[in-house]
Amino acid sequence: MLEADFKYIIDTFFTIFSMVLIIFMVPGFAMLEAGLVRTKNVTSVLTINVMIYAVASLAFLLIGYDLAFGSWENNSMSIWAAFMFQMAFVGKTINIMSGGVSERVRIIPLAIFAVVMGGLIYPTVVNIGWGADMIAGTFIDINMYDLAGSTIIHSTGGWALLAAILIIGSRRGRYKNGKVRVIPASNIPLVVLGAFLLWIGWFGFNGGSVGSISSVENANLVAKTIMNTNTAGLAGAIIAGILMYVRYKLFDITMILNGALGGLVAVTAGPDLYDVYTPFIIGLIGGTLVVIMVPIFDKLQLDDPVGALSVHLVNGIWGTLAVGIFVDNVSFLDQLKGVVVVAVFAFTTSYIVLFLINKISTFRAEDDVQLEGMDVNECGVEAYPEFKRSI
Numbered sequence: 001m002l003e004a005d006f007k008y009i010i011d012t013f014f015t016i017f018s019m020v021l022i023i024f025m026v027p028g029f030a031m032l033e034a035g036l037v038r039t040k041n042v043t044s045v046l047t048i049n050v051m052i053y054a055v056a057s058l059a060f061l062l063i064g065y066d067l068a069f070g071s072w073e074n075n076s077m078s079i080w081a082a083f084m085f086q087m088a089f090v091g092k093t094i095n096i097m098s099g100g101v102s103e104r105v106r107i108i109p110l111a112i113f114a115v116v117m118g119g120l121i122y123p124t125v126v127n128i129g130w131g132a133d134m135i136a137g138t139f140i141d142i143n144m145y146d147l148a149g150s151t152i153i154h155s156t157g158g159w160a161l162l163a164a165i166l167i168i169g170s171r172r173g174r175y176k177n178g179k180v181r182v183i184p185a186s187n188i189p190l191v192v193l194g195a196f197l198l199w200i201g202w203f204g205f206n207g208g209s210v211g212s213i214s215s216v217e218n219a220n221l222v223a224k225t226i227m228n229t230n231t232a233g234l235a236g237a238i239i240a241g242i243l244m245y246v247r248y249k250l251f252d253i254t255m256i257l258n259g260a261l262g263g264l265v266a267v268t269a270g271p272d273l274y275d276v277y278t279p280f281i282i283g284l285i286g287g288t289l290v291v292i293m294v295p296i297f298d299k300l301q302l303d304d305p306v307g308a309l310s311v312h313l314v315n316g317i318w319g320t321l322a323v324g325i326f327v328d329n330v331s332f333l334d335q336l337k338g339v340v341v342v343a344v345f346a347f348t349t350s351y352i353v354l355f356l357i358n359k360i361s362t363f364r365a366e367d368d369v370q371l372e373g374m375d376v377n378e379c380g381v382e383a384y385p386e387f388k389r390s391i
């Protein structure tokens with residue numbers, strides 16, 4: 001067998017394996033969100049996650065991939081493997097948004113938005129960040145380093161979520177007389193399961209983004225990337241736990257897990273560039289940002305049941321800027337410019353599309369529907385029919 005053929009086969013297998021790990025994040029998001037919402041909304045959340053994977057992936061196949069990369073050509077691995085790896089990312093952007101508007105969002109309008117996001121909005125961001133670069137040579141051209149998408153994926157989803165919350169509003173009864181009404185999670189074991197499925201999926205998310213494992217140098221780079229990814233998650237979990245205990249004398253497992261996810265989002269921009277110590281700092285700051293920002297968003301009455309704004313939007317920004325801070329040959333101004341350009345495009349286009357869809361088919365369920373539960377009204381199937389539903 002020729003050496004070139006061997007490398008082609010190995011890199012194809014590596015890419016497919018990484019894609020499978022990323023797809024594990026589909027049940028990861030589903031379990032995390034199902035555990036954080038009330039029992040009367042669990043089936044709706046699970047249905048939305050399944051529909052996002054199906055609808056957004058198909059939109060990316062039919063429209064988005066060509067828009068993002070301009071061509072299916074790939075000499076280093078199978079074109080089908082390269083497509084499947086990129087397709088695995090698409091739904092994550094929309095999952096970030098869907099979790100943040102759960103318990104009051106209707107399925108049909110969200111599925112319509114998933115088509116637009118998977119086919120047009122997200123691929124355009126990929127185009128200017130990773131792909132064909134339609135804005136090359138213009139004054140808004142970006143030279144941002146973002147290995148696996150702290151900005152391109154996570155912040156894009158976060159900006160779409162912010163636009164959605166502004167249009168859809170908060171859950172029924174979440175804020176009363178300027179105070180936050182606590183709505184507890186329904187199933188903590190599912191939250192833990194979902195978070196760890198996401199954590200495991202991140203190894204394919206970041207490790208696979210190196211692009212090749214068929215040489216000693218690349219194999220070492222993939223291993224370092226995965227190790228640095230894990231380190232940031234560990235640091236985020238630890239600092240979130242410490243801060244919650246210092247403040248409340250309690251260990252909040254949901255905040256600890258979101259701290260870990262915040263660290264993972266933050267390191268995603270440059271885990272291949274860092275030494276073994278820098279991801280610890282990035283994860284510490286990422287976990288801290290989650291603990292700080294969750295109550296701030298609540299004070300602003302931006303109702304986010306899963307903490308996605310703090311985890312994905314805030315830490316997507318922080319992680320991208322961190323590359324410019326900690327890596328000598330990466331310009332901080334280039335990183336900042338990339339963050340700003342993506343922010344303006346992702347928020348503006350998402351807001352316009354969401355606004356127009358909302359005029360045709362309202363995103364927000366009526367208060368009496370929310371009171372009864374989205375499962376009964378949207379799906380006709382309750383996840384826990386023998387349980388008494390909470391209000």
